[in-house]
Amino acid sequence: MIILTSTLGLEGAVALEVKNYGYRITHSESGKVFVNADYQDIPFMNIHMRSAERVLFVVGRFTAKSFDELYDGMKSLDWSFIPDGSKVWIAKARSVSSKLFAERSIQSVAMKAVASSLKIGDGAKYPIFINIRKDEVVVAVDSTGEKGLHIRGYRKKYSKAPLRETIAASLLILARYKKGNLIDPFCGSGTIPIEAAMMAKNIAPGIKRNFISEIWMDLENIYKELREKALNEIKDFDPSITCSDIDENILKVARENAKRAGIKIEILKRDFRKMRCEGKGKIITNPPYGKRMEGIWRDFRKLFQNCTEWEKHFVSPFKNIYKIVGKAPDKSIPFFNSGIKVFFHQYYRI
Ligand SMILES: C[S@@+](CC[C@H](N)C(=O)[O-])C[C@H]1O[C@@H](n2cnc3c(N)ncnc32)[C@H](O)[C@@H]1O
Incomplete structure (x- = not known):
């Protein structure tokens, strides 16, 4: 499962675009479109999506009404796509209408569980986003990186009120x-x-920039091939x-x-x-x-x-x-x- 994040109110555009690429949407909520897609689809989404802001890979979801359940839930997820020695941290924790609401504590309990499941180092980066809504925890890793997808690489100067x-x-x-x-x-x-x-x-929006997931396990070649293909598909x-x-x-x-x-x-x-x-x-x-x-x-x-x-x-x-x-x-x-x-x-x- 992949979550494409969007500007609030423009989820419909993201849904329309990703459906046009042949993907199936499971549901949308404010600022997020949930897509039936795999880990291997991450490079395509980052290079080709024009309307989305970020591509998040969903590690898993579970219910947690206590910190013990949060810890156990985090531990039960399949972290095998992250190699030992990677830099993993909880970049964001959000909670709405849930028993667990102290975001700092959520962050620290979740991090403890991750650290006990993986050997953390200073290698490839994996920022984790945790979103809790009505006690349902969704754990995802941001594959786009520090700069959102709106950074295409062509804009150096800005007008007074530029549109993203x-x-x-x-x-x-x-x-x-x-x-x-x-x-x-x-x-x-x-x-x-x-x-x-x-x-x-047909110029792919992400053709001129890099993403945090370029060096993730098994994705390097997919990125390379997709970039070459995208370059060849530019219309004269x-x-x-x-x-x-x-x-x-x-x-x-x-x-x-x-x-x-x-x-x-x-x-x-x-x-x-x-x-x-x-x-x-x-x-x-x-x-x-x-x-x-x-x-x-x-x-x-x-x-x-x-x-x-x-x-x-x-x-x-x-x-x-x-x-x-x-x-x-x-x-x-x-x-x-x-x-x-x-x-x-x-x-x-x-
Ligand atoms: C909200 S900005 C557009 C920003 C643009 N979408 C971008 O991404 O940079 C509105 C623009 O309208 C222009 N403008 C103001 N009055 C105008 C007029 N009478 N005729 C044409 N353009 C005008 C301003 O110079 C400004 O660049």
Whole structure:
């Protein structure tokens, strides 16, 4: 079993993506998607998943209402996939609605049990995550590492309010973007258009970075083979994607990011009010919110008037968006972006 962690509210995107790869989901809960997958699937998930934040390998689950039961439960798990001499520690312990709630004590009892099952050293790293919910303990090892999957390796500089790469990918997946025409009229440092172009060109998001599990038992060769395969599967194709923004300085960052990501998109300075759309396609965007939104939402209707033939998918802090654009969305998905509750409004019908 593998748990893919996600941004709160965007579990649906992770589920959709992993199902597309042919995996079966057992269930989802807030921030987590449980996938029927094996230890050997870890490299594929880390290299290919665009929307997930982390890949956790589940060691096992059991019920514990006392520290004795926690200790015994931890000891009863099969730790044989971790070789002697590895560095193993409890990186996180969370508990909700359970008899055991003192997270520090959970951490220390669990660690004692692990230390008595394994010879711990300073070798390959295995950070353990413990999650207790209604006395049900789930023990997993993080296979991604210190940096979450949102770190792709192409972004060095940030805009004022950059979207996480994993969130941008989630929005694209929810908008069913594959490779067609796309415009982001508030593109900032270009995260949405760059992620879209990577999808269209079939560039695996994890191709340029390393993961903590690269040197885990039996995984080294799988990582190597998957990377080579992914490199060979990159398509020689430049999708029709436009990234526009009013701020020239941030567009410079978008240009640098696009270059590092190995993709070609049109990047231009433009006020969204001047935007025109030809043909058909999808507008997928993350306009300013909070203090920076002055005037934007007042004129937002212009996007609808100027681009009648295009689908519109955008993030907004406003739930009742029909009051602004004069039309109810086909779908609205609430999620948390940097701790702010926002909505991904989707207009499929044109
Ligand atoms: C929330 S940020 C977008 C961040 C972007 N998704 C990223 O990952 O970097 C909103 C962007 O809207 C741009 N913006 C503000 N007013 C605009 C306008 N009138 N026309 C076009 N872009 C505008 C800002 O310069 C800012 O880059």
